[in-house]
Amino acid sequence: MEKVNDSQNNKQTKDNLPNVLVIGPPINITVLKPKHPQKYNLSKPWNAYNSPPLDHFMVENKYDPTMFQALICCAYSPINAIVLQFIPCLKLVVTSSTGTDHIDLSVCKCRGIQVANIGSLYSEDVADMAVALLIDVQIKISAADRFVRTTMRFDFPYCSNSKLGGKRVGIVGLGNVGMQVAKRLEAFGCIILYLSRKKKPFVTYTFYSNMLELAATSDALILCCPLNEQTRHMVNKEVMLALGNKGVIVNVARGPLINEDELVNCLIEGQIGGAGLDVFENEPNVPQQLLAMDNVVLSPHNAAFTTETYMATTQLVEHNLEAFFSNKPLITPIKLD
Amino acid sequence: MEKVNDSQNNKQTKDNLPNVLVIGPPINITVLKPKHPQKYNLSKPWNAYNSPPLDHFMVENKYDPTMFQALICCAYSPINAIVLQFIPCLKLVVTSSTGTDHIDLSVCKCRGIQVANIGSLYSEDVADMAVALLIDVQIKISAADRFVRTTMRFDFPYCSNSKLGGKRVGIVGLGNVGMQVAKRLEAFGCIILYLSRKKKPFVTYTFYSNMLELAATSDALILCCPLNEQTRHMVNKEVMLALGNKGVIVNVARGPLINEDELVNCLIEGQIGGAGLDVFENEPNVPQQLLAMDNVVLSPHNAAFTTETYMATTQLVEHNLEAFFSNKPLITPIKLD
Numbered sequence: 001m002e003k004v005n006d007s008q009n010n011k012q013t014k015d016n017l018p019n020v021l022v023i024g025p026p027i028n029i030t031v032l033k034p035k036h037p038q039k040y041n042l043s044k045p046w047n048a049y050n051s052p053p054l055d056h057f058m059v060e061n062k063y064d065p066t067m068f069q070a071l072i073c074c075a076y077s078p079i080n081a082i083v084l085q086f087i088p089c090l091k092l093v094v095t096s097s098t099g100t101d102h103i104d105l106s107v108c109k110c111r112g113i114q115v116a117n118i119g120s121l122y123s124e125d126v127a128d129m130a131v132a133l134l135i136d137v138q139i140k141i142s143a144a145d146r147f148v149r150t151t152m153r154f155d156f157p158y159c160s161n162s163k164l165g166g167k168r169v170g171i172v173g174l175g176n177v178g179m180q181v182a183k184r185l186e187a188f189g190c191i192i193l194y195l196s197r198k199k200k201p202f203v204t205y206t207f208y209s210n211m212l213e214l215a216a217t218s219d220a221l222i223l224c225c226p227l228n229e230q231t232r233h234m235v236n237k238e239v240m241l242a243l244g245n246k247g248v249i250v251n252v253a254r255g256p257l258i259n260e261d262e263l264v265n266c267l268i269e270g271q272i273g274g275a276g277l278d279v280f281e282n283e284p285n286v287p288q289q290l291l292a293m294d295n296v297v298l299s300p301h302n303a304a305f306t307t308e309t310y311m312a313t314t315q316l317v318e319h320n321l322e323a324f325f326s327n328k329p330l331i332t333p334i335k336l337d
Numbered sequence: 338m339e340k341v342n343d344s345q346n347n348k349q350t351k352d353n354l355p356n357v358l359v360i361g362p363p364i365n366i367t368v369l370k371p372k373h374p375q376k377y378n379l380s381k382p383w384n385a386y387n388s389p390p391l392d393h394f395m396v397e398n399k400y401d402p403t404m405f406q407a408l409i410c411c412a413y414s415p416i417n418a419i420v421l422q423f424i425p426c427l428k429l430v431v432t433s434s435t436g437t438d439h440i441d442l443s444v445c446k447c448r449g450i451q452v453a454n455i456g457s458l459y460s461e462d463v464a465d466m467a468v469a470l471l472i473d474v475q476i477k478i479s480a481a482d483r484f485v486r487t488t489m490r491f492d493f494p495y496c497s498n499s500k501l502g503g504k505r506v507g508i509v510g511l512g513n514v515g516m517q518v519a520k521r522l523e524a525f526g527c528i529i530l531y532l533s534r535k536k537k538p539f540v541t542y543t544f545y546s547n548m549l550e551l552a553a554t555s556d557a558l559i560l561c562c563p564l565n566e567q568t569r570h571m572v573n574k575e576v577m578l579a580l581g582n583k584g585v586i587v588n589v590a591r592g593p594l595i596n597e598d599e600l601v602n603c604l605i606e607g608q609i610g611g612a613g614l615d616v617f618e619n620e621p622n623v624p625q626q627l628l629a630m631d632n633v634v635l636s637p638h639n640a641a642f643t644t645e646t647y648m649a650t651t652q653l654v655e656h657n658l659e660a661f662f663s664n665k666p667l668i669t670p671i672k673l674d
Contacts, residue, residue, distance in 0.1 A: 008519040014437075045613030093655065118419075124500070124501075124525075125500060128472055129476065131468060132473060132476065132503075133478070136473070141470070141478070141634065142482040142483070142658050144636050144637055145479040145483075145636075146479070149628045152628070154637040155621075157635070161644060162644055164461075165461050181526050188461075188522045210474060285489075286489060291485075291486045300484070302493060305498055306475075306498045308500040309500060
């Protein structure tokens with residue numbers, strides 16, 4: 001954990017600017033600060049993955065914990081009850097992520113803290129990544145590239161490559177990302193199935209309410225749903241066995257949607273065909289056993305990190321802050337219920 | 338060059354079956370033979386990339402060169418004037434490729450030899466590969482996978498990743514493959530431009546007749562056109578400079594469409610943004626300088642090698658043979674003019 005001494009920033013503090021606490025390493029903060037240096041006093045306790053001693057930071061930098069009404073965080077920042085108790089006057093949490101599973105929403109609700117995410121800003125990029133991971137696993141682009149680079153030969157054993165067109169793809173969670181994935185895969189000639197709590201009246205794709213049934217019918221599963229207690233480990237060994245030994249799993253949502261130990265075992269045993277993973281159960285740790293597998297594509301949770309979306313995220317985080325400090329409705333509020 | 342002694346096959350020759358010469362390493366022959374062992378006498382002079390001493394093969398195996406009316410070949414088999422002169426009674430060439438640039442069509446025309454390719458059988462697979470290579474170069478899937486595998490870290494420098502949606506993609510050659518690429522990229526929100534000899538009346542994409550103008554307007558170029566003397570080295574340094582230092586080139590057609598030396602230099606100098614290459618100028622050789630580049634994806638000419646298409650290719654080659662030996666029109670003839 002790299003601890004950042006904030007005293008230098010503190011010296012530049014202007015009393016008339018709102019104080020904003022920045023928790024974790026939000027991708028947007030480096031862009032936000034230089035572009036609009038004098039809109040907020042940004043205080044950064046740390047910039048690593050670990051949870052910090054927030055109370056120590058306050059004392060060391062001689063901060064009054066009540067000075068912070070707003071904080072910015074990202075998917076890697078656990079905004080749990082312990083963190084929240086050190087910021088007694090907090091009224092706003094803005095996360096630079098789509099998911100809010102890292103935020104204790106029930107504490108926020110109790111204390112009247114508003115929460116904003118980045119809405120559907122990442123949907124297209126994440127859908128692009130999902131499709132790319134699926135094609136890559138099906139026709140082994142990363143593995144073949146690795147083969148050419150290391151052997152300088154052309155005789156890559158592509159015998160298990162499988163055509164995308166005609167494949168039945170089960171999309172788990174037909175929200176913004178899921179819809180964008182479906183739109184793209186239709187153009188490749190895939191047949192779209194989906195799992196959702198309720199049937200969507202506006203689509204013609206085949207609806208499933210049961211994960212096992214979806215897996216048994218699908219050639220590939222693409223996970224695009226939020227992580228919560230109902231969805232944690234929804235893809236377990238039983239689901240993978242139903243998907244079958246040619247089935248492919250793509251996860252662009254959250255690692256713990258899959259029981260990762262069981263995934264690793266199913267891959268080792270050849271009980272599923274392959275996996276394209278942008279997220280993992282214990283990031284940034286990737287199971288060692290996956291590193292030598294050619295039927296797996298490993299992506300370091302960077303689906304949404306294109307230059308264009310990075311800039312748009314920065315703007316949206318800032319617009320939410322502006323709305324909050326102007327007593328206007330948030331641009332992309334999370335409904336707390 | 339691995340030379341195959343054909344005497345064992347020869348012993349099984351049945352006089353009443355048509356003799357078919359198999360030139361080069363066609364991907365389909367291993368499938369064709371076991372499934373329909375007694376339809377043809379297949380004679381295989383060799384199975385490596387090199388051009389063989391076909392006359393020696395005939396002598397060694399005590400073949401009468403006039404016994405072959407048909408031959409099967411693939412994209413790696415040069416069916417040039419020298420090869421053709423050793424098969425005086427040849428009346429049919431079937432290639433398991435889309436392109437026919439390896440066949441001397443003018444000699445075939447003079448001698449009344451029919452030629453069949455595999456039509457548009459590969460179009461969907463090749464289009465899938467083209468789109469996958471474009472996304473991969475744009476958002477660095479192979480490079481990030483390599484990074485995770487070698488470092489076990491998550492902090493891949495993805496600062497140059499670029500969103501696919503909104504990009505202007507110039508498709509060079511709007512035939513079967515080009516149309517399939519366009520259809521897919523429209524679903525990603527790309528704007529489609531195309532270069533063709535003539536404007537296509539049935540599409541709304543923006544037409545260009547000049548390569549330099551297309552490159553200057555495009556964020557990415559995807560090469561999907563045949564190789565011939567008009568298209569050889571059509572992508573040269575001037576075109577790459579027009580494309581610009583963020584521009585991406587994808588080639589799923591034939592290596593010599595690009596001046597590869599100039600491509601390598603432009604990549605080294607940062608004059609183009611990146612490249613996704615399924616084909617190379619001197620296959621199976623890949624320029625050494627590309628092997629360490631993260632903005633390049635290297636694919637060993639395997640766009641069409643999915644299990645499904647492999648099986649379909651085998652069938653189509655066989656159906657063309659059947660048509661020929663039944664004096665019926667070929668299924669997928671090449672017009673020789």
